[in-house]
Amino acid sequence: MSEEKKTFGYYPGCELRNRVKGLDLSARRACRALGIRLKELKDWTCCGGLVPQVKDNYMGFLAPARILVEAHAQGFDELMTLCTFCFNTLRRAAFFLQGHAEARKRLELFLGVEGLPRVKVIHLLEVLRDHVGLDRLRESVQRPLKGLRVAPYYGCLLLRPAQEIKLDNPEAPTLIEVILEALGCEVTDFSSKTDCCGSYHIVTNGQVAGQCSDLILRSAVKSKADMLVAMCPLCQFNLDWRQKQTRTAPLPVVYFPQLLALALGEPVDTLGVAEPAATALSALGSPT
Amino acid sequence: MSQVISLHRREEELIKEIAELSEQNFYACYQCGKCTSACPLTFAMDEPPHQILRFLQLGQAKRLIESRSPWACIGCLSCATYCPKGVDLARIMEALRTVHLRRLDAPFCYTQDDGERLSTLPQSALVAALRKVTW
Numbered sequence: 001m002s003e004e005k006k007t008f009g010y011y012p013g014c015e016l017r018n019r020v021k022g023l024d025l026s027a028r029r030a031c032r033a034l035g036i037r038l039k040e041l042k043d044w045t046c047c048g049g050l051v052p053q054v055k056d057n058y059m060g061f062l063a064p065a066r067i068l069v070e071a072h073a074q075g076f077d078e079l080m081t082l083c084t085f086c087f088n089t090l091r092r093a094a095f096f097l098q099g100h101a102e103a104r105k106r107l108e109l110f111l112g113v114e115g116l117p118r119v120k121v122i123h124l125l126e127v128l129r130d131h132v133g134l135d136r137l138r139e140s141v142q143r144p145l146k147g148l149r150v151a152p153y154y155g156c157l158l159l160r161p162a163q164e165i166k167l168d169n170p171e172a173p174t175l176i177e178v179i180l181e182a183l184g185c186e187v188t189d190f191s192s193k194t195d196c197c198g199s200y201h202i203v204t205n206g207q208v209a210g211q212c213s214d215l216i217l218r219s220a221v222k223s224k225a226d227m228l229v230a231m232c233p234l235c236q237f238n239l240d241w242r243q244k245q246t247r248t249a250p251l252p253v254v255y256f257p258q259l260l261a262l263a264l265g266e267p268v269d270t271l272g273v274a275e276p277a278a279t280a281l282s283a284l285g286s287p288t
Numbered sequence: 289m290s291q292v293i294s295l296h297r298r299e300e301e302l303i304k305e306i307a308e309l310s311e312q313n314f315y316a317c318y319q320c321g322k323c324t325s326a327c328p329l330t331f332a333m334d335e336p337p338h339q340i341l342r343f344l345q346l347g348q349a350k351r352l353i354e355s356r357s358p359w360a361c362i363g364c365l366s367c368a369t370y371c372p373k374g375v376d377l378a379r380i381m382e383a384l385r386t387v388h389l390r391r392l393d394a395p396f397c398y399t400q401d402d403g404e405r406l407s408t409l410p411q412s413a414l415v416a417a418l419r420k421v422t423w
Binding site for chain 2: 013014015018019046048049050052053054055056057060083085156157160161162170171194195196198199200201202203204205208211212215233234237
């Protein structure tokens, strides 16, 4: 077992400081249990939420570029994120800025820096796959999540665009599945795992977002899942919101790091799990 | 439903602007329709994704700038993932929105909302939704 004591920069993002503290808390506990050292980026700012997709909008890259500059100044060459929005925005911005000299020149002038640094933006899933490894993860499990049927939901921004994100196959990903199986879960065959939840249409047209969420929920229920595991705070919000609105028998939605921390032996009441998932997970019993 | 389009009146200036902003080649599209079948939001659109490309090929851009489809697009990139010709339709949608914002008035589908509901929404959704109408 290699004992590489690397410290990753950690960028939580706005949601993890407010509405979804459980995602931050459980990921920190899981990383501590696995010996992954995280150091939160000091004085972090908004990631920007989206990257521009037209040629002449350089200013849209300013928010993520500022974070990359800060991360480098604070000594990090790899920056870990959890929120899918932050991950997608920062990773795409880093990719774009490497390939566009004109954009780099303008942003350097605006930020008052000489040369934009190369900082690798990574996701917790990659840290588990590439730095911890599945074998060590399997050995670290204290409370195998036996008998728990989980629908693995990726959403859209975690994987796409594949040529920039390069995390997993955008059409038939398996990364979350193999990790969940290492934790002892049973993963269901869930056809809507890369579908869009309706995203920020929730702001302007809840019904549009709701229709998108419906398809995902129906598909997860059809796969006979006990719960759905989400990566993104907005996916979780939309799926929960839709279930409350339609008053269907709820399919609990948990964040991936909550299941991870639980399997690593962390007590369920320290992970910020919301109902009804908290009750379902409490039934799993104590670590062996 | 059939629609009559005058092929003699190509809106070249607009077409050029959309091609430059999006950096996409509309003429690569051979209308297989994979984008439309992959898109999760066609039900909220007046022009389905593959027809947007067809209209651009035919030089008809103004109707697309006034269409609600670019505002329904959320940039999930299902279309770009499944396109066999490598066309990134999400970039074309953003170019259409950009031209709309730069040339026309207020965005198509944004309405005033009560602050109380907005305060219950996730920050990421608010930031993303606002950015969509301000750049």
